[in-house]
Amino acid sequence: KAGVTQTPRYLIKTRGQQVTLSCSPISGHRSVSWYQQTPGQGLQFLFEYFSETQRNKGNFPGRFSGRQFSNSRSEMNVSTLELGDSALYLCASSPRRQGHSLNEKLFFGSGTQLSVL
Amino acid sequence: LAKTTQPISMDSYEGQEVNITCSHNNIATNDYITWYQQFPSQGPRFIIQGYKTKVTNEVASLFIPADRKSSTLSLPRVSLSDTAVYYCLVVINNAGNMLTFGGGTRLMVKP
Numbered sequence: 001k002a003g004v005t006q007t008p009r010y011l012i013k014t015r016g017q018q019v020t021l022s023c024s025p026i027s028g029h030r031s032v033s034w035y036q037q038t039p040g041q042g043l044q045f046l047f048e049y050f051s052e053t054q055r056n057k058g059n060f061p062g063r064f065s066g067r068q069f070s071n072s073r074s075e076m077n078v079s080t081l082e083l084g085d086s087a088l089y090l091c092a093s094s095p096r097r098q099g100h101s102l103n104e105k106l107f108f109g110s111g112t113q114l115s116v117l
Numbered sequence: 118l119a120k121t122t123q124p125i126s127m128d129s130y131e132g133q134e135v136n137i138t139c140s141h142n143n144i145a146t147n148d149y150i151t152w153y154q155q156f157p158s159q160g161p162r163f164i165i166q167g168y169k170t171k172v173t174n175e176v177a178s179l180f181i182p183a184d185r186k187s188s189t190l191s192l193p194r195v196s197l198s199d200t201a202v203y204y205c206l207v208v209i210n211n212a213g214n215m216l217t218f219g220g221g222t223r224l225m226v227k228p
Binding site: 004033035042043058059090092104108111 | 147148149150153159160161162163166204206213214215216218219220221
């Protein structure tokens with residue numbers, strides 16, 4: 001099976017712009033979650049989508065949003081970019097079934113490195 | 118405030134056993150504790166997962182006390198290739214379920 005694929009691998013934006021990141025999960029996985037990784041704050045959970053619905057959410061402002069399509073592919077959007085949004089954004093998919101643990105085994109992509117100038 | 122804490126770094130030598138402890142004081146009662154390994158420029162990779170007591174697989178063991186407020190990842194006989202950052206991951210029940218990572222432990226294995 002192919003792994004989790006994230007595109008693009010690198011991205012450079014300027015303050016005030018918006019950005020969309022893409023994630024293709026492992027075939028058959030219906031749960032897709034997103035994470036922000038920075039040297040200062042470490043790995044932080046953004047949100048999780050399951051069957052096209054956001055099921056769980058971390059403590060991030062509304063500028064961070066996402067969606068999931070019927071084929072389980074997911075996109076994450078960040079609007080009005082700030083310098084502090086520079087980070088590695090990781091996507092993970094899991095074989096989690098509805099009603100089961102949020103902490104099922106996660107399969108991570110290699111991430112999108114976003115730089116905001 | 119719920120916190121998930123780990124030592125920032127650890128050093129070891131090849132062939133030694135390494136134990137990394139994570140403290141999680143507000144863990145959800147009915148959820149797993151999971152550990153991941155991360156190399157530079159890669160996403161984290163699953164190592165082991167457990168709910169209580171002890172779990173062992175081909176690469177590691179996980180020890181969880183009865184109160185589940187901490188967990189210890191044990192890596193037997195580490196090698197240079199085990200040099201990486203190790204994260205614990207738990208679910209914190211704080212106005213909804215939220216996946217929470219520890220700050221990560223940077224393990225350096227020396228020859």
